Amino acid sequence: MLNILFFGQLKERLQTHGMQQLLQEIYCVADLRKRLQLKGDIWQEQLALGKTLVAVNQKMASEEERLKDGDEIAFFPPVTGG
Amino acid sequence: MLNILFFGQLKERLQTHGMQQLLQEIYCVADLRKRLQLKGDIWQEQLALGKTLVAVNQKMASEEERLKDGDEIAFFPPVTGG
Amino acid sequence: MASNIQIRVQEADFDLGHEYKQLRDDNPSDGAIVTFVGLVRDINQQQVVTGLFLEHYPAMTEGALRGIVDLAKSKWPLGRVTVIHRVGQLDVSEQIVFVGVTSCHRKAAFDGAEFIMDYLKTQAPFWKKETTSEGDKWIQAKIEDQQKLEGWQ
Amino acid sequence: MASNIQIRVQEADFDLGHEYKQLRDDNPSDGAIVTFVGLVRDINQQQVVTGLFLEHYPAMTEGALRGIVDLAKSKWPLGRVTVIHRVGQLDVSEQIVFVGVTSCHRKAAFDGAEFIMDYLKTQAPFWKKETTSEGDKWIQAKIEDQQKLEGWQ
Numbered sequence: 001m002l003n004i005l006f007f008g009q010l011k012e013r014l015q016t017h018g019m020q021q022l023l024q025e026i027y028c029v030a031d032l033r034k035r036l037q038l039k040g041d042i043w044q045e046q047l048a049l050g051k052t053l054v055a056v057n058q059k060m061a062s063e064e065e066r067l068k069d070g071d072e073i074a075f076f077p078p079v080t081g082g
Numbered sequence: 083m084l085n086i087l088f089f090g091q092l093k094e095r096l097q098t099h100g101m102q103q104l105l106q107e108i109y110c111v112a113d114l115r116k117r118l119q120l121k122g123d124i125w126q127e128q129l130a131l132g133k134t135l136v137a138v139n140q141k142m143a144s145e146e147e148r149l150k151d152g153d154e155i156a157f158f159p160p161v162t163g164g
Numbered sequence: 165m166a167s168n169i170q171i172r173v174q175e176a177d178f179d180l181g182h183e184y185k186q187l188r189d190d191n192p193s194d195g196a197i198v199t200f201v202g203l204v205r206d207i208n209q210q211q212v213v214t215g216l217f218l219e220h221y222p223a224m225t226e227g228a229l230r231g232i233v234d235l236a237k238s239k240w241p242l243g244r245v246t247v248i249h250r251v252g253q254l255d256v257s258e259q260i261v262f263v264g265v266t267s268c269h270r271k272a273a274f275d276g277a278e279f280i281m282d283y284l285k286t287q288a289p290f291w292k293k294e295t296t297s298e299g300d301k302w303i304q305a306k307i308e309d310q311q312k313l314e315g316w317q
Numbered sequence: 318m319a320s321n322i323q324i325r326v327q328e329a330d331f332d333l334g335h336e337y338k339q340l341r342d343d344n345p346s347d348g349a350i351v352t353f354v355g356l357v358r359d360i361n362q363q364q365v366v367t368g369l370f371l372e373h374y375p376a377m378t379e380g381a382l383r384g385i386v387d388l389a390k391s392k393w394p395l396g397r398v399t400v401i402h403r404v405g406q407l408d409v410s411e412q413i414v415f416v417g418v419t420s421c422h423r424k425a426a427f428d429g430a431e432f433i434m435d436y437l438k439t440q441a442p443f444w445k446k447e448t449t450s451e452g453d454k455w456i457q458a459k460i461e462d463q464q465k466l467e468g469w470q
Contacts, residue, residue, distance in 0.1 A: 202348060
């Protein structure tokens with residue numbers, strides 16, 4: 001199982017803080033992103049590559065980062081702190 | 083008459099805070115510097131060009147700056163504040 | 165030198181004088197201290213701002229800030245470093261972020277503090293939502309911030 | 318905007334928290350405040366330092382500092398600027414100089430403060446004499462400071 005989190009504007013647009021997802025046929029971040037984008041038009045648009053950053057287990061990650069059972073994957077817009 | 087001041091290490095080496103000097107045949111900073119350097123070996127050495135900065139009427143000045151009666155001319159080593 | 169690094173993510177305000185004292189006391193070998201404070205401005209992109217909400221990713225935030233400070237310490241001879249970032253609801257003119265850096269050298273202190281702010285702006289998981297005269301809106305990341313980051317590389 | 322510039326040359330110590338408050342209060346349009354403090358180090362060029370005497374050229378000093386601040390304000394959108402420089406006898410760890418700058422932009426605040434310090438180091442009429450384990454000696458100007466200045470041009 002993967003634990004998925006959303007933050008900032010993305011969380012509001014998707015109307016959810018996060019969810020769980022089975023690893024089935026998901027090997028890396030790119031696979032997970034594509035799977036989530038199948039959930040509907042708003043998901044397709046909001047999770048577009050380049051529009052959201054991703055962290056795996058609280059570290060910034062690339063699309064190629066491999067995923068394993070129990071990982072925490074967070075999607076969020078470019079950050080705006082400071 | 084010119085009012086001449088010395089600061090920092092230069093003041094200690096020359097053993098004086100300053101002096102007055104007649105304008106006679108002194109037209110610019112370079113003339114004054116050369117005149118003062120005639121006062122002895124230590125003056126020759128300490129007032130060498132490149133070793134001391136000069137300010138005329140409290141503003142950094144070049145060797146070519148023209149002098150007039152009543153000007154205040156300060157010679158000092160490169161500054162070390164901050 | 166982990167004890168020389170202080171990182172805090174908090175709702176509460178901070179006091180610059182107090183943080184400065186922590187950086188300075190019993191630290192006679194560092195001759196330079198640079199501090200940066202970021203505040204909520206009353207106007208942003210031509211709109212009147214009346215407040216700011218700061219969201220973050222709690223499990224990640226402190227680790228991300230620590231990574232940025234470690235990177236800065238690997239580049240410059242920094243002594244003590246403090247980073248404080250507030251979260252939650254803030255009013256106009258309130259303090260948002262503090263970065264304080266000590267060093268034996270002036271340039272290292274300036275560079276270290278600016279580097280930490282530049283990385284924080286583009287790498288630490290915070291998101292700002294402004295309350296403006298035209299309603300709430302999420303602040304969009306600025307391309308200049310990303311470009312400024314590349315200047316350090 | 319002359320009232321936004323504070324310049325002081327004094328024997329007395331200063332309080333960072335107080336100076337920061339002066340820069341921040343009733344200033345909601347500036348979102349960035351950078352401060353720099355220079356302190357007397359206990360070691361300089363491998364020698365133990367026990368104190369510092371700061372001489373200056375009283376008739377020129379404030380004017381020179383004002384000229385430096387005016388130049389910085391002509392280059393960046395700075396809001397308020399405070400420069401304090403102490404003179405006379407100082408002990409190890411005492412504060413020597415304060416520069417505080419506010420701006421609407423982070424980069425302008427950092428650049429403005431660093432520029433003022435770089436110019437102050439090479440253009441303002443102060444001279445330091447150190448009390449060291451091997452006697453009193455005048456500090457010599459550093460070529461790096463002159464070179465750093467040229468980086469702004």
